Amino acid sequence: MSQPDTPLFPLSTVLFPGGQMNLRIFEPRYLSMVRDCTRDGKPFGVLLLMRGQEAGEASSVVATGTLAHIVDFDALPDGLLGIRVQGGVRFHVDRAHSRDDGLLLGQISTLLAEPGEPLPPEYALLGTLASNLIENLLPGAAPSKAQLDDASWVSHRLAEMLPFSLPERQRMLEMTNARERLQHIVDALPRFRA
Numbered sequence: 001m002s003q004p005d006t007p008l009f010p011l012s013t014v015l016f017p018g019g020q021m022n023l024r025i026f027e028p029r030y031l032s033m034v035r036d037c038t039r040d041g042k043p044f045g046v047l048l049l050m051r052g053q054e055a056g057e058a059s060s061v062v063a064t065g066t067l068a069h070i071v072d073f074d075a076l077p078d079g080l081l082g083i084r085v086q087g088g089v090r091f092h093v094d095r096a097h098s099r100d101d102g103l104l105l106g107q108i109s110t111l112l113a114e115p116g117e118p119l120p121p122e123y124a125l126l127g128t129l130a131s132n133l134i135e136n137l138l139p140g141a142a143p144s145k146a147q148l149d150d151a152s153w154v155s156h157r158l159a160e161m162l163p164f165s166l167p168e169r170q171r172m173l174e175m176t177n178a179r180e181r182l183q184h185i186v187d188a189l190p191r192f193r194a
Helices: 028-040 121-137 151-161 166-174 178-192
Strands: 006-011 020-025 044-052 058-061 064-075 081-098 104-110
Touching (some): 006 081, 028 081, 064 166, 121 178
Parallel strands (some): 006 044
Antiparallel strands (some): 044 058, 081 104
């Protein structure tokens, strides 16, 4: 039995599992997508746009992305629709096509979530770094001890908060092992020292 197509939203950013993102929605095709996803309680897929523009016709997107669940929405001061999404599971686009209004739809395969793994002791300082970045960038937000002890959670938060290039973030999203992602972050830290 085939599953219905999943709406796909190409963006100039990478959404990681467990991450949150605020989006401004103004194109009719995406307003329709948000309405349908909200009504049906279903996510849409966020994919990194490699070439082209978010508004208008997407010319090149990657094949691996993250399902985005709408957790809140509001009218913005400029009259546009604002939504907050949270990243769910990663997926791979098997086939894609455009609807008449230009909305990209895809047959997707969800990817297995990384197995739960405690943050290895040799990466304990990365947990502290993640906590400090979150508290500095999002005043009032404090990660829980359970989050800071979770290797995948820490690696995903650092991958989205540190100044990695978009292709590098995409590579980290595609990694299937938290230790590999953590080591990549450790190796990259000297680049970010001011």
